[in-house]
Amino acid sequence: MSETFTGFAYLIAAVCFILALRGLSSPESARKGNMLGIAGMVIAIATTLADPSILSFELIIVGVVIGGFIGTVVALKIQMTALPQLVAAFHSLVGLAAVFVAAAAFFSPEAYGIGVLGNIQAASLIEMSLGTAIGAITFSGSLIAFGKLQGMLSGAPLVFKGQHALNAILGIALVATVVWLVQTNDPNAFWVVVALSIILGFLIIVPIGGADMPVVVSMLNSYSGWAACGIGFTLSNTALIVTGALVGSSGAILSYIMCKGMNRSIFNVLLGGFGGEVAGPAADAGSGDKSVKSGSGDDAAFIMKNASKIIIVPGYGMAVAQAQHALREMCDLLKEEGVDVSYAIHPVAGRMPGHMNVLLAEANVPYDEVFELEEINTEFSTADVAFVIGANDVTNPAAKTDPTSAIYGMPILEVENAQTVLFIKRSMASGYAGVDNELFFRDNTMMLFDDAKAMTESIVQALG
Amino acid sequence: MGTEKLAVKAAESASSGDPFIFMFTVFVLAVFIGFYVVWSVTPALHSPLMSVTNAVSSVIIVGALIAAGPADMGFSKIMGFIAVVLASVNIFGGFIVTNRMLSMFKKKPRKQEAN
Numbered sequence: 340m341s342e343t344f345t346g347f348a349y350l351i352a353a354v355c356f357i358l359a360l361r362g363l364s365s366p367e368s369a370r371k372g373n374m375l376g377i378a379g380m381v382i383a384i385a386t387t388l389a390d391p392s393i394l395s396f397e398l399i400i401v402g403v404v405i406g407g408f409i410g411t412v413v414a415l416k417i418q419m420t421a422l423p424q425l426v427a428a429f430h431s432l433v434g435l436a437a438v439f440v441a442a443a444a445f446f447s448p449e450a451y452g453i454g455v456l457g458n459i460q461a462a463s464l465i466e467m468s469l470g471t472a473i474g475a476i477t478f479s480g481s482l483i484a485f486g487k488l489q490g491m492l493s494g495a496p497l498v499f500k501g502q503h504a505l506n507a508i509l510g511i512a513l514v515a516t517v518v519w520l521v522q523t524n525d526p527n528a529f530w531v532v533v534a535l536s537i538i539l540g541f542l543i544i545v546p547i548g549g550a551d552m553p554v555v556v557s558m559l560n561s562y563s564g565w566a567a568c569g570i571g572f573t574l575s576n577t578a579l580i581v582t583g584a585l586v587g588s589s590g591a592i593l594s595y596i597m598c599k600g601m602n603r604s605i606f607n608v609l610l611g612g613f614g615g616e617v618a619g620p621a622a623d624a625g626s627g628d629k630s631v632k633s634g635s636g637d638d639a640a641f642i643m644k645n646a647s648k649i650i651i652v653p654g655y656g657m658a659v660a661q662a663q664h665a666l667r668e669m670c671d672l673l674k675e676e677g678v679d680v681s682y683a684i685h686p687v688a689g690r691m692p693g694h695m696n697v698l699l700a701e702a703n704v705p706y707d708e709v710f711e712l713e714e715i716n717t718e719f720s721t722a723d724v725a726f727v728i729g730a731n732d733v734t735n736p737a738a739k740t741d742p743t744s745a746i747y748g749m750p751i752l753e754v755e756n757a758q759t760v761l762f763i764k765r766s767m768a769s770g771y772a773g774v775d776n777e778l779f780f781r782d783n784t785m786m787l788f789d790d791a792k793a794m795t796e797s798i799v800q801a802l803g
Numbered sequence: 804m805g806t807e808k809l810a811v812k813a814a815e816s817a818s819s820g821d822p823f824i825f826m827f828t829v830f831v832l833a834v835f836i837g838f839y840v841v842w843s844v845t846p847a848l849h850s851p852l853m854s855v856t857n858a859v860s861s862v863i864i865v866g867a868l869i870a871a872g873p874a875d876m877g878f879s880k881i882m883g884f885i886a887v888v889l890a891s892v893n894i895f896g897g898f899i900v901t902n903r904m905l906s907m908f909k910k911k912p913r914k915q916e917a918n
Contacts, residue, residue: 384868
């Protein structure tokens with residue numbers, strides 16, 4: 340009877356989680372969805388605490404208070420530009436928690452009803468190993484991603500000879516260790532699985548460059564779900580299985596969308612080494628023989644004041660310079676002049692999916708002025724000004740015209756169709772892909788050389 | 804008659820069959836639900852999607868609670884305790900940061916639309 344009740348409660352929790360994700364289909368329903376997610380979590384935890392096998396609550400309460408305090412403080416203090424690294428850090432915690440739960444289950448299997456120490460059912464061991472391995476890979480991979488996003492590690496891809504061979508050998512060793520674990524129940528085998536997976540996680544993420552992080556973060560999101568799933572199978576807990584599957588497929592879909600936004604396959608991203616090494620020579624190739632028109636904040640203000648339709652294209656540079664508030668101010672002034680202003684977001688702009696949307700929302704830009712690539716791309720031909728702030732590769736027409744280009748086939752925002760293109764950039768250096776952007780040399784392009792925030796502020800001054 | 808027997812047989816294998824098959828069924832169906840639900844998420848909310856999935860995947864805390872629950876202190880209890888701390892960071896942090904993000908998404912104010 341009580342088992343039926345428990346199962347039912349877990350089902351309700353799982354339904355809450357599904358509805359939490361469903362709520363995100365529009366900003367209006369999203370907050371209600373988040374509340375349902377919290378409700379689902381409370382139900383799941385309360386149900387587990389009601390289990391007769393839980394006898395002492397002191398440690399649990401202490402743990403929740405410590406963890407809850409840290410989580411709350413971090414979540415309230417974090418700057419929105421630092422979201423990608425925060426999410427990466429959170430992923431690593433889920434992965435690590437999965438490893439610890441698996442360790443607990445391995446060393447006291449009686450508590451979970453999967454056998455006795457030294458004699459655990461083979462099926463449970465396989466599920467447990469999967470959860471452990473994926474959890475440990477998520478943990479170490481997310482640490483590297485965090486380091487790269489936080490700027491603690493170089494964003495440049497780290498590649499060395501025999502990298503893929505080494506990963507393959509480690510992968511095979513991991514599978515062999517799992518077989519060893521299942522056949523002997525040897526605790527050493529368990530720890531070897533953990534160690535190999537941690538090393539593998541480091542090695543998988545190290546060769547992937549900074550601007551490919553949207554894919555990496557989504558992928559680790561997916562992994563953290565599959566790890567939860569593996570543990571769910573071990574514990575025969577349907578809430579955990581359902582949630583893990585939801586999160587796993589969510590991350591997988593996001594990775595797919597990010598890859599499509601760059602016209603690259605997931606394998607191409609994972610094999611790594613993209614960008615970085617060619618950035619130097621490409622940067623000065625064009626500047627010698629072609630001329631660039633550059634202007635000041637006053638020039639830009641004059642052009643935009645006289646425009647009737649402006650499309651803003653934000654990129655990672657805006658996030659780095661924290662220019663979103665100045666940008667909103669600029670757009671408010673332009674709107675007062677009667678200019679029609681909208682924003683165009685490329686799927687891979689920023690360092691995580693939807694990064695730009697959050698930053699603009701933070702600066703109080705109404706979300707119905709912000710459009711996705713497919714929605715707005717045809718609008719550029721009727722726009723007077725395309726204002727590119729901190730983006731580069733995602734506007735490069737070479738993606739359409741030059742089959743030899745590294746970014747060929749990538750969908751781009753067609754800013755070239757606007758009457759005038761204003762580019763805020765710190766220098767002529769090429770973007771992440773190391774490809775020169777011919778737009779810089781066109782007659783209708785004006786380069787605004789400065790930090791994104793400083794330049795936007797000077798435009799605001801000129802407009803005011 | 805024949806169909807009746809078959810139905811009984813199917814019900815029996817569904818209820819008392821291999822628990823792994825039962826869980827695997829749940830898993831596969833959940834992947835499909837996830838697939839359709841996530842494709843309906845608007846791209847503008849992909850960041851909140853990541854942080855909320857992050858928070859809900861911390862439901863792994865249920866496994867940690869079972870480990871941290873027994874009366875006697877032991878290795879597994881310590882493991883469980885650490886996992887409770889880690890998952891709690893995520894649960895609180897994940898939901899709060901999602902809420903912060905979502906509260907920033909606002910529509911155009913009415914009076915501007917009237918202009």
